[in-house]
Amino acid sequence: MYLKDKHIEAMKHIATYKFLTSSQLVKLGLNKHRGDVTNNLKQLTDQKRPLIDKITFPVDPEKGKLESIYYLTSRGVKFLIEDLDYPEDQIKATKSKPTSTQTYFHRKSTIDFHICLREWLNCNDGSVVFLNYDFDKVGNNRSKDRIQHLKAINSLELDNGVSFIPDAITKFKVAERDYLFLFEQHNGKSSKRLIEQLCLHAIAISEGIASQKYNFERSNRVVVVCEFETLKNIVTYKMKQMKIFDNLHNFFIFKTNDEMKNYFFSDWSLISGQKVDFI
Structure with missing residues (x-):
């Protein structure tokens, strides 16, 4: 053809x-x-x-x-x-x-992050080792063994048996150094579900769950991108009041979708509000 x-x-x-x-x-x-x-x-x-x-x-x-x-x-x-x-x-x-249409904007925004990441890496002599979405599955529902049925590749299980699925998990390389980042995309103006998800991330970092799964020697970082700036500010304000994040302020970085698209590498916000680079 x-x-x-x-x-x-x-x-x-x-x-x-x-x-x-x-x-x-x-x-x-x-x-x-x-x-x-x-x-x-x-x-x-x-x-x-x-x-x-x-x-x-x-x-x-x-x-x-x-x-x-x-x-x-x-x-x-x-x-x-x-x-x-x-x-x-x-x-x-x-x-x-x-x-x-319920998942349309969330999925499209998650892929936008993937595009921005690869474009930035391509300009900085970097490369993606892997990037998996929350909607990527592994397995086969036709198998007689239920353990082999379709399941989310990104599923992470905490020590207490609770599982959660980040919107994306990526390992990438820049200047011969590996990085492991977990990603959350939040659409809408409700902070409750996002904070609950980030609490699970905090526990996972403390227990080294993602680092163990992906054979990574350091703790991973969590990238959070919000549709609305007001929501981003509300979430970081609430996180500053929560003890679970006390020693993890440097492990979460925040932007809005528009900010991410306009300038990917710089001006990410920590929980404290301090501006930092992506890596």
Whole structure:
């Protein structure tokens, strides 16, 4: 099958990030405009057995029309591996498609973080060792052994048996030094669930849960990105009053989505409000 360079480039981007919208593909440099992305990918999505498919969503009552999400089909995965010798372990294949608008913005924002991270690493002689999302699964529900059924790759179990799933877990390298970061994306204006999740992170850091799981010699850091600045400020204020975070102020860094997109490396906030760099 003959494909244009832009088609192959789009497939490789989607293999890396799993799901992408046209605006995200514009940010990645595929085309200058969303309309050009749509036109470019029609050849791949309109086939009888497409290499790339897309998920469309109903109009959101507050946000209006939502962008479609592109993903690789099983045929697209096979094409990358067999025709382009693309490494299979670098392909984020889709086991289930997101169809709910309830998770749409959260998932899109989580992928935005992945894009920003890779762009920054590419400019600073760094590389991603791995990055897994909360919606990445491992296993097979057809197995007779329930232990082998689908489960979240990111699931972490505390010493008391309580499990939680960070929105993303990544290990990356800069200047021959490894880093392990856990990521939380928070959409909306309610602080309760986010603080509960960050308390679990605090316990996990104290118990070395992620460091043990990923064979990392230091404690991990937690990146928290909030949709709204007011929510970010409320959360850090409350965390300053909580004893569980007393010795962990340097392990949590905060930004809003807009701040992250505008300047990724610098001006992250600690719980105390002090500004620090990403690493």
